[in-house]
Amino acid sequence: MSGQRLGTIVHLELTQRTRSVAWYVLLSVFAVLLIIVTALSFAAWGYAEASGSGVFSTIVYITLLLIVLVSPTLSGNAINGDREAATLAPVQVTLATTGEILLGKFFAAWITGLAFVAVSVPFLLLATLAGGSEPATVIVSLLVLVIEVGVIAAIGVGLSGILARPLFSVATTYLVVAALVIGTLIAFALVGFTLRSEAVSHYRSYDYENYQGDTFPCMPGEVPAGDYPCDDDVEITCGEWQTSVYEVPRFDRVWWMLAANPFVILADATPTTFNEDGYPVDLFGQIKTGVRGAQLPPELEQQWDDCAPYQAQDYPTPEEIVAQTTPSWFVGLGLQLLLATGLLWWAWVRTKTPARRLPPGTRIA
Amino acid sequence: MTSPGIVVDGVRRAFGDVKAVRNVTLRAQSGRVTGLVGPNGSGKTTLLLMLASLLAPDAGEIRIDGIDPVADPHAARALIGWMPDALGAWGSLTSRETLIVTARLYGMPRPDAAARADALLAEVGLVDLSGAPARVLSRGQKQRLGLARALVHDPRVLLLDEPASGLDPQARIDLRVLLRRLAGEGRTVLVSSHILAELEEVVDDAVFLVAGETVHQDRLDASARRSRAWRIRLAATDAADAAPQVAAALRLTPEFVGVDRRDVVVSFDSDATAAAALGELVGAGLPVAEFAAAQGALERAFLDLGAADVPQPPGAASALADDPAAAPDAASDHVSDHTGADETEATS
Numbered sequence: 001m002s003g004q005r006l007g008t009i010v011h012l013e014l015t016q017r018t019r020s021v022a023w024y025v026l027l028s029v030f031a032v033l034l035i036i037v038t039a040l041s042f043a044a045w046g047y048a049e050a051s052g053s054g055v056f057s058t059i060v061y062i063t064l065l066l067i068v069l070v071s072p073t074l075s076g077n078a079i080n081g082d083r084e085a086a087t088l089a090p091v092q093v094t095l096a097t098t099g100e101i102l103l104g105k106f107f108a109a110w111i112t113g114l115a116f117v118a119v120s121v122p123f124l125l126l127a128t129l130a131g132g133s134e135p136a137t138v139i140v141s142l143l144v145l146v147i148e149v150g151v152i153a154a155i156g157v158g159l160s161g162i163l164a165r166p167l168f169s170v171a172t173t174y175l176v177v178a179a180l181v182i183g184t185l186i187a188f189a190l191v192g193f194t195l196r197s198e199a200v201s202h203y204r205s206y207d208y209e210n211y212q213g214d215t216f217p218c219m220p221g222e223v224p225a226g227d228y229p230c231d232d233d234v235e236i237t238c239g240e241w242q243t244s245v246y247e248v249p250r251f252d253r254v255w256w257m258l259a260a261n262p263f264v265i266l267a268d269a270t271p272t273t274f275n276e277d278g279y280p281v282d283l284f285g286q287i288k289t290g291v292r293g294a295q296l297p298p299e300l301e302q303q304w305d306d307c308a309p310y311q312a313q314d315y316p317t318p319e320e321i322v323a324q325t326t327p328s329w330f331v332g333l334g335l336q337l338l339l340a341t342g343l344l345w346w347a348w349v350r351t352k353t354p355a356r357r358l359p360p361g362t363r364i365a
Numbered sequence: 366m367t368s369p370g371i372v373v374d375g376v377r378r379a380f381g382d383v384k385a386v387r388n389v390t391l392r393a394q395s396g397r398v399t400g401l402v403g404p405n406g407s408g409k410t411t412l413l414l415m416l417a418s419l420l421a422p423d424a425g426e427i428r429i430d431g432i433d434p435v436a437d438p439h440a441a442r443a444l445i446g447w448m449p450d451a452l453g454a455w456g457s458l459t460s461r462e463t464l465i466v467t468a469r470l471y472g473m474p475r476p477d478a479a480a481r482a483d484a485l486l487a488e489v490g491l492v493d494l495s496g497a498p499a500r501v502l503s504r505g506q507k508q509r510l511g512l513a514r515a516l517v518h519d520p521r522v523l524l525l526d527e528p529a530s531g532l533d534p535q536a537r538i539d540l541r542v543l544l545r546r547l548a549g550e551g552r553t554v555l556v557s558s559h560i561l562a563e564l565e566e567v568v569d570d571a572v573f574l575v576a577g578e579t580v581h582q583d584r585l586d587a588s589a590r591r592s593r594a595w596r597i598r599l600a601a602t603d604a605a606d607a608a609p610q611v612a613a614a615l616r617l618t619p620e621f622v623g624v625d626r627r628d629v630v631v632s633f634d635s636d637a638t639a640a641a642a643l644g645e646l647v648g649a650g651l652p653v654a655e656f657a658a659a660q661g662a663l664e665r666a667f668l669d670l671g672a673a674d675v676p677q678p679p680g681a682a683s684a685l686a687d688d689p690a691a692a693p694d695a696a697s698d699h700v701s702d703h704t705g706a707d708e709t710e711a712t713s
Contacts, residue, residue: 008470016456082453089417089453090467090514093447094442094470097439353420354415354419354420354421354434354438356421
């Protein structure tokens with residue numbers, strides 16, 4: 001591995017990208033989108049005391065979304081596109097090794113994706129200046145964003161070395177990225193609803209029909225007050241216990257399916273700030289609460305008794321949910337890194353020269 | 366001086382069911398230009414890809430200056446300069462940048478790479494276009510850039526796939542001079558080309574490739590013994606009128622004397638017969654303006670091997686002469702004995 005040759009390949013890739021007008025048009029469109037999103041975010045998060053953290057998280061998510069949408073086209077034809085343009089073989093005959101070529105293209109694709117992050121920096125600064133953002137949240141979320149851009153770049157470069165046709169490998173990159181982003185969500189929902197459990201609910205109501213008096217009886221645990229003159233002396237009769245059986249989805253058995261989702265990793269890995277009521281102050285925390293909440297098993301035995309003194313149901317706050325559930329981002333990120341390195345390694349095997357096997361229908365030069 | 370720069374022994378390569386290269390054995394000597402001749406689809410490009418360390422042979426041995434490109438591609442690549450049949454140019458890079466990037470990929474420090482790029486641009490005549498992006502170059506200019514790129518790291522062995530295609534006449538002459546000079550410096554130069562007349566003027570040796578196999582020397586020798594066509598043109602005489610005169614002078618029946626455009630075409634079975642015939646024509650007082658083999662030695666061999674669908678001139682039974690220069694020499698020797706004949710030589 002030579003730093004000079006690696007650097008030359010990265011430089012070559014980036015030079016070609018930066019000399020195309022389309023590239024700047026794309027970045028400008030991205031900037032315009034971010035202007036709109038930032039303005040709308042400030043409006044949407046206006047209810048919060050310090051809206052900055054909410055706006056910040058929204059911009060990071062929009063950036064990730066746009067990179068997910070654009071990045072496969074930037075990396076998905078790195079190797080086979082060059083082969084079609086007959087510019088791969090002239091590099092392969094030089095002293096540049098297959099590893100240097102692949103890594104060079106991967107770094108170039110990564111840096112290209114990071115250009116979108118760079119465009120979002122002014123908007124992120126604006127959000128940070130609006131207040132409320134914790135330094136740890138800012139640093140970790142940006143770090144995860146940078147890594148996710150790299151993972152998508154590696155998937156694209158890897159597939160472009162494995163598949164022969166650029167169009168096909170770009171499409172496959174989109175499918176793989178979509179499998180992570182949307183596929184995990186679909187699998188989570190479908191399998192979660194398939195794995196159902198029987199839940200039983202017992203209910204006993206106060207028997208109004210047999211009550212003859214004129215006053216309004218006090219319910220168990222209630223005492224009459226000036227604005228609530230219930231009759232404390234009436235003895236209430238209770239109805240029969242009724243039992244209903246129904247099915248509940250078991251998301252607590254499939255929550256791990258979301259672990260490899262880039263958006264979930266971003267939320268799960270980023271430290272969350274909660275307000276005094278235990279609610280998250282940004283989008284990262286809200287998504288994290290939703291995902292972590294899926295880990296909690298549903299109540300399979302419930303009892304509602306009108307005749308018993310009312311007991312306030314103790315629902316956990318988001319802060320409590322997050323505290324009592326397991327983080328999964330490192331598992332998801334690990335799987336993604338495994339996928340990315342696996343694809344790059346496969347591409348290395350396929351691109352190695354002198355080539356023994358060629359993909360059908362391709363020429364080496 | 367003549368140690369083999371390229372040694373190929375029994376090399377085979379198939380792509381699925383297509384056997385692109387069946388059995389190739391050849392030697393290309395250092396200090397010489399070796400031509401690789403064969404019809405489309407005969408496996409020339411596949412062979413060059415294997416020599417360039419891009420493709421592994423299914424069987425057989427390759428040595429580039431003693432190095433096996435399959436076992437040690439890195440070492441072989443430092444020696445090989447490969448020019449593909451079509452230049453894959455980085456469209457947005459200038460010619461100069463293309464050469465600098467290539468030099469950098471060969472590990473050259475930046476100042477050296479820049480100096481080398483400028484020297485090569487001057488060598489191949491692209492100085493005026495050094496700042497133009499490669500995508501605006503014409504086909505011929507791209508070929509020249511491709512050649513410069515193959516020379517960036519001062520390779521010992523040059524593999525050139527159709528280097529002359531798309532070049533204008535002046536660039537072809539420049540290429541010829543350059544190739545002769547590179548061989549003169551002791552390099553091994555292997556050139557594939559379809560333009561046989563062009564190749565004929567630059568190669569020292571020729572290797573024929575037909576249907577993925579090198580043609581055995583015996584077969585070449587055998588075909589050299591067959592009769593082949595000569596073109597005869599009489600000064601200020603129409604070919605139709607000249608044919609009976611030639612037939613009479615050579616005591617041939619008219620059906621053995623053909624006409625092709627402005628030339629009379631006659632087959633002779635050897636150089637000696639042809640030389641004797643020229644003597645008879647001149648002796649008969651015919652104003653012989655041209656008397657030359659109808660085809661170049663390479664072209665004759667190429668067509669004789671039944672490799673091409675090229676329509677053959679009438680009466681052309683072709684062969685590769687053991688010494689391509691023999692026929693013209695014999696003719697001029699002959700003429701020098703017979704003054705008054707205004708003879709010029711021309712190859713078709």
